[in-house]
Amino acid sequence: MPAQGRLTWRLLALVLVLFVSTGGLVARLVQLQVVEHGRYAQEAFEEHYAERETYALRGSILDRNGHPLVTSTEAWDVYVSRVVWEEDSEDATESAQGLTRFIGGDPANLLSYVLTDRNGEVLTAEAIDYNLGLQIKGEKLIGVRLEESSRRVYPEGGIASPILGYLGRDRLGLTGIELLFNEVLAGRPGRTIYEQDGLRNRIALGALEVQAPEAGGNVVLTIDRGVQRAVERALDQAISERQAIGGSAIVMDPNTGEILAMASRPSVDNTALDFSADSNIVDLSRLRAISDLYEPGSPFKLITMAAALDIGAVTPEMTYYDSGAYSYSDKKIQNWDRSANGTQSMLEVLKKSLNTGAIFAAQAAGTDIFYDYLSRFGFAQPTGIDLPGEAAGLYRLPADPAWSPLDLATNSFGQGINVTPLEMLNAVAAIANGGELMRPYLIKEVHTVEGIQRTGPVVIRRVISEQTSQTLRDMMVQVVDGISEQAGIPGYRIAGKTGTSSIYSQEIQAYDDQRVIVSFVGIVPANAPRFVVLVKIDEPAGVAYGSTVAAPVFQNLAEQIVALLNVKPDEGALVQRGEE
Amino acid sequence: MAAIERPGFVLPRTWQLPVSGRGLMVAGLLGLGFLGLLPVLQSSSATTTGFTVNDLELQRDGLQNEVNTLQGEVAVYSSLDYIEREATGRLGMVVPERRLFVGVDEAAPPLERLPRRFEPRPLESPLASTPWWQPLADLLDFD
Numbered sequence: 001m002p003a004q005g006r007l008t009w010r011l012l013a014l015v016l017v018l019f020v021s022t023g024g025l026v027a028r029l030v031q032l033q034v035v036e037h038g039r040y041a042q043e044a045f046e047e048h049y050a051e052r053e054t055y056a057l058r059g060s061i062l063d064r065n066g067h068p069l070v071t072s073t074e075a076w077d078v079y080v081s082r083v084v085w086e087e088d089s090e091d092a093t094e095s096a097q098g099l100t101r102f103i104g105g106d107p108a109n110l111l112s113y114v115l116t117d118r119n120g121e122v123l124t125a126e127a128i129d130y131n132l133g134l135q136i137k138g139e140k141l142i143g144v145r146l147e148e149s150s151r152r153v154y155p156e157g158g159i160a161s162p163i164l165g166y167l168g169r170d171r172l173g174l175t176g177i178e179l180l181f182n183e184v185l186a187g188r189p190g191r192t193i194y195e196q197d198g199l200r201n202r203i204a205l206g207a208l209e210v211q212a213p214e215a216g217g218n219v220v221l222t223i224d225r226g227v228q229r230a231v232e233r234a235l236d237q238a239i240s241e242r243q244a245i246g247g248s249a250i251v252m253d254p255n256t257g258e259i260l261a262m263a264s265r266p267s268v269d270n271t272a273l274d275f276s277a278d279s280n281i282v283d284l285s286r287l288r289a290i291s292d293l294y295e296p297g298s299p300f301k302l303i304t305m306a307a308a309l310d311i312g313a314v315t316p317e318m319t320y321y322d323s324g325a326y327s328y329s330d331k332k333i334q335n336w337d338r339s340a341n342g343t344q345s346m347l348e349v350l351k352k353s354l355n356t357g358a359i360f361a362a363q364a365a366g367t368d369i370f371y372d373y374l375s376r377f378g379f380a381q382p383t384g385i386d387l388p389g390e391a392a393g394l395y396r397l398p399a400d401p402a403w404s405p406l407d408l409a410t411n412s413f414g415q416g417i418n419v420t421p422l423e424m425l426n427a428v429a430a431i432a433n434g435g436e437l438m439r440p441y442l443i444k445e446v447h448t449v450e451g452i453q454r455t456g457p458v459v460i461r462r463v464i465s466e467q468t469s470q471t472l473r474d475m476m477v478q479v480v481d482g483i484s485e486q487a488g489i490p491g492y493r494i495a496g497k498t499g500t501s502s503i504y505s506q507e508i509q510a511y512d513d514q515r516v517i518v519s520f521v522g523i524v525p526a527n528a529p530r531f532v533v534l535v536k537i538d539e540p541a542g543v544a545y546g547s548t549v550a551a552p553v554f555q556n557l558a559e560q561i562v563a564l565l566n567v568k569p570d571e572g573a574l575v576q577r578g579e580e
Numbered sequence: 581m582a583a584i585e586r587p588g589f590v591l592p593r594t595w596q597l598p599v600s601g602r603g604l605m606v607a608g609l610l611g612l613g614f615l616g617l618l619p620v621l622q623s624s625s626a627t628t629t630g631f632t633v634n635d636l637e638l639q640r641d642g643l644q645n646e647v648n649t650l651q652g653e654v655a656v657y658s659s660l661d662y663i664e665r666e667a668t669g670r671l672g673m674v675v676p677e678r679r680l681f682v683g684v685d686e687a688a689p690p691l692e693r694l695p696r697r698f699e700p701r702p703l704e705s706p707l708a709s710t711p712w713w714q715p716l717a718d719l720l721d722f723d
Contacts, residue, residue: 057648067659073652074645130649155655229660491681559679566688569681 054190055148059216061164061177061185063225064258064444068155070164070178070270072216075151076133078103078125080114084143095141102136103128126169127151158269159228162287163221163262163387163442166270175285177219177443180388184446187216217448222258222441226564227251230557231261235535238553239265242540248289248421249553251561254429254523254532256457257438259385260565262422264288290383290390293418294536297501298336298546299521300414301350301358302472303427304365307373308346310468313364316347316475320360328406333359336500350475351482353498355413362412367398370408376463377427378437379419385440386455393419414501415511425534427463428521431472432495432529435464477526486551487520489559491569496522496554498546503539515539520550524558530567533557618716 032040060071078099085092096107096114103125114122126149128136133146152167165176173182190213195206231249239247251261268284275281286292308314324340326333335341335355341348349357362370374380380393395417396403410416422440430437439458446453464472476495480487487496499519502511519536523529535553537544561567599607656662667673 068655071652071655073649130645153652153655155652155659157659157661226660490679563679 048195049193050196052192052194054192054213055150056187056189056213057215058150058152058171059185059187059218059447061181062218062220063156063223063228064221064260065224066220067225068153069160069221069223069225071153071155072150073153074130075127075149076125076130076136076146077123077149078128078133078136079121079145079147080110080124081121081143081145082114082117083120085111085114088142091142095143098139098141099124099136099144102132102139121145152270154271156225156229158271159225159232160221160223160261160263161268161270162264162285163223164270165285166268166273176287176387177221180386181217181219181443181446184217184219184448188214190214214449217446219443220445220447222253222260222444223262224260224564227561228261228263230560230564232263234553234557235263235265238535238537238549242537242542242544242549244537244540246288246539247535247537248292249533249535249557250289250421250425251531251533251557252425252429252440254432254438254529257426257429257440258444258457259440259442260531260561262287262289262442264292286389287387289421290385290387291420293391293393293420294517294538295417295501295504296414296419296424297499297517297519298353298414299424299428299497299499299519299534300417300419301353301361301412302431302476302497302521303374303377303379304358304362304370304412305346305350305475306377306431306464306468306472307370308361308365309471310373310464311365311369313366313369314346314361316471317345319343319345320357322354322356324356326356326359326409328404328409331406333406333409347475347478350479350497358413359409362408367405367408370412371397373463374411374417376437376461377430378460379417379423379427383420383422383426383440384458384460385422386443390422391420393417393423414499421534421536425521425532428523428534429532430463431469431476432523432532433469434466435462435469437461437463473523473526473529476523480522483547483551486547487522487555489524489555489562492524492558492562492567493526493570494522494524494558495526496520496551498551500545516544518544518546518549520546520554522554522558524562525567525570527570530565531561533561 055074057074058072060068062068080095080099085095092111092115093107096111100107100110110124114124136144137146150171163176165173165178165180167178168174171186173179173185178185191209191211193209195203195208197203231251235247235249238244246265248264249261250259250263252259264287266284267288268281273281305314309316320343322335322339322341322344324335324338333355336353339352341352341354344352344354344357346357346361348354349361365373374395380395382390382392384390395411396407398408407416426437426440429440437460439460441455441458443455445455473495476497477493479498480494480496483498487498488494497520499517499521501517501519502513503515503517504510505512505515517536517538518540519534522533524531524533533554535550535557537549537553540549562569
C-alpha cells in the first residue's frame with residue numbers, strides 16, 4: 001500500500017500524460033486560432049460566402065444627334081465542359097444534338113471540336129442572341145454553361161468603322177474610339193457577395209453585400225450619321241466607277257472645327273470583321289484621312305495665295321507674265337496643261353490653276369514668309385484631333401542644306417510637300433472661317449455617371465486676316481463658277497479649288513504622270529460657310545483631273561449635305577409660294 | 581391560548597375572473613407560445629421575402645436585358661438604311677431630282693435632341709409594405 005501523500009510513479013505518469021495532452025491541445029488551439037487564423041478564416045469565408053460578378057453593359061457611341069452608331073445588347077457565350085462530356089458519351093451526344101439545334105452546325109463536329117480541345121471548358125458559341133441563350137438555358141443540357149456577355153450592334157451598318165474602332169475577344173477596345181474611350185465605355189462590373197448553404201444555394205436571409213454594376217458611359221461624336229453615310233456612299237461610288245485604288249473625304253464645320261464626316265478607303269467594315277480570315281485587318285483599320293500623307297497639288301495654291309494676299313504682296317487683279325514654264329538650274333516646271341497664257345491676273349492663276357502663277361505668288365511673298373505661313377496654317381504639325389494615329393505632314397525648310405529654290409517653286413503649287421487630308425482641309429477651314437486655325441475634333445460629349453463632359457471649339461491661332469479670307473473666298477467662288485457643271489449647286493454660292501497631283505515613283509525616280517491623285521476642296525456657302533469638304537481620289541484609271549473626277553463627287557455630296565444640315569440657300573434662290 | 585383566526589385576502593366576488601387558476605395558466609402558456617411563434621413568423625416571412633426579392637431581381641435583370649435588346653432593335657429600325665429601304669421599297673418613294681427652296685413664315689423646328697433612351701437613368705427603389713405582426717415583433721427586439 002502506498003504511503004499517503006507520496007506521489008507514486010503511476011500518478012506522476014497520469015499527471016504527465018494529462019499535462020502533455022493539455023499542452024498539446026493548447027498548442028493546437030493556438031496554431032488554429034492564432035497562428036493560422038487568417039487561413040482558416042479565409043477558408044471558412046469561402047465555404048460560407050460566394051461572390052458573383054454582375055456584367056456591366058458597354059456604353060454606346062452616338063452621332064451628334066444621339067443616334068447610336070454602335071451600341072450593346074446582352075448576349076451569351078456558350079461554353080461546354082470537355083471533362084463532363086468525356087465522362088459520359090451518351091450524355092455528350094445528347095447535349096451536342098440539343099446545342100446544335102440552337103447554335104447550328106453538326107453535332108458530330110461539335111463533339112469532336114470539344115473533345116479534342118485541350119481546355120477544360122471550350123467556347124463553342126460567342127455572343128449569341130439573348131433570347132436564344134435563355135432557350136438553351138431552359139434545356140438544361142449536360143456540360144453546357146452560358147455566361148453573360150454582350151454584343152456590339154451597328155444600327156447604321158459599317159459606317160465610320162475606322163473611327164469607331166472595334167473590340168478584341170476580351171471585350172477591350174483595340175482601335176479608334178473603342179480604344180481611346182475604353183474605360184468610359186466599359187463601365188464597371190458589379191459584385192454580389194452572399195452567404196450560401198452546404199449545397200451552395202444562396203441563403204435568403206444570409207449576409208449580403210451588393211455593389212451594383214455601373215453601365216458604361218456614352219460617347220457622343222461630332223459626326224452626323226446622314227452626312228457620314230452620304231460621304232461613304234459617294235466615295236465608294238466614285239472609287240468603283242473610276243477604278244481608283246482608294247480615297248478619302250472629310251466634311252468639317254469651319255467655324256468650330258467639328259468633324260461632321262470622315263471616311264477613307266480601303267477600310268475595315270466593323271459589321272463583317274473576321275480576324276482569322278483577314279490578315280490585312282490592322283492595315284484596313286487605319287484612318288487614312290489622318291494617317292496617310294500625300295502631295296496635295298493645286299489646292300495648295302490657296303495657301304500660297306493666302307500668304308501673298310495677307311502680306312499685301314499680291315492682289316487678285318495683280319498680273320504677271322506666264323511664259324508657260326519656270327526654270328531653275330536644269331529643271332523646268334510647266335503648267336499642268338503645258339500652256340503659256342501671257343499676262344495673267346492672280347484670279348486667273350486660281351481659275352486656270354497655273355503653276356507658274358503660284359510660283360510668282362510665293363516668290364512675291366518671299367521664302368521665309370511663305371514657309372512661315374505654312375507653319376501658321378498648321379502644316380507639318382499634327383492638327384491635334386482627338387483620335388489615335390494622326391500623322392504630321394512633311395516638307396523641306398530653307399534651313400535644310402538640301403533645300404533649293406526649286407523646293408519653293410514646287411511647294412507653291414502643292415508638290416514636293418506632304419500633308420494629310422485633314423491638315424489640308426483644316427487649312428482651308430481657316431480660309432473659310434475668317435482666318436482662324438481651329439483644332440479639329442470628333443468628340444462632342446462624354447456621358448458618364450459623374451456627369452457630362454463637353455468639348456468646345458479651340459482656336460489655335462489667327463492665320464490670315466478676315467479681309468484676306470473674304471478676298472480669297474471670292475476668288476474661289478469664281479473658280480467654281482468656271483466649273484459649275486461639275487461643282488456648282490443651284491441656289492448656293494460655292495467656293496472651291498480642284499487639284500490633280502502626280503505621284504512620285506521610286507521605281508523611275510520621277511513623277512509618274514500616269515498615276516495621279518485628284519482632289520477638290522469646297523466651302524459651302526461661300527458667304528457664311530457652314531461646312532468645308534475635301535474629296536480625294538487615289539489613282540483613278542484613265543485620264544483623270546480634279547475637275548472631272550473629284551469635283552462631281554463634291555457636288556453630289558454638297559447637294560445632300562445642304563439638305564441634311566438645313567443650310568439656307570442664298571438670297572434670291574428662294575421660290576415664293578405660287579411661283580413653283 | 582386560542583389562535584385568533586384572521587380571514588385571508590379574498591377578492592370581492594365581483595372582481596373574480598370567470599376562469600379558474602388552471603385556465604389562467606393555460607392561457608398564459610398559450611400567450612407565451614404565441615410570443616414564441618413570432619420569431620418563427622418573422623423568420624418565415626423574411627425567408628419568403630428573400631426568395632421573392634431573388635425572383636424579382638432575376639425578373640428585373642431579365643426585363644432590363646429585354647429593354648436593352650429592344651433598344652438595339654429600335655436603333656436598327658430608326659437607322660437610315662432601314663428608313664430608306666422602307667421608303668423606296670414599301671412606300672415606293674424616290675429620291676427627288678429637282679429641289680425648290682420655298683420661304684415660309686413658320687419658325688424652324690427645334691433641333692433634334694439626344695434621345696433619352698441613351699442617357700443614363702437612376703434606378704427606382706420599390707415601395708415596401710409592413711405585415712400586421714411586424715410592430716409586435718419589433719417590440720420584442722428580435723434580431
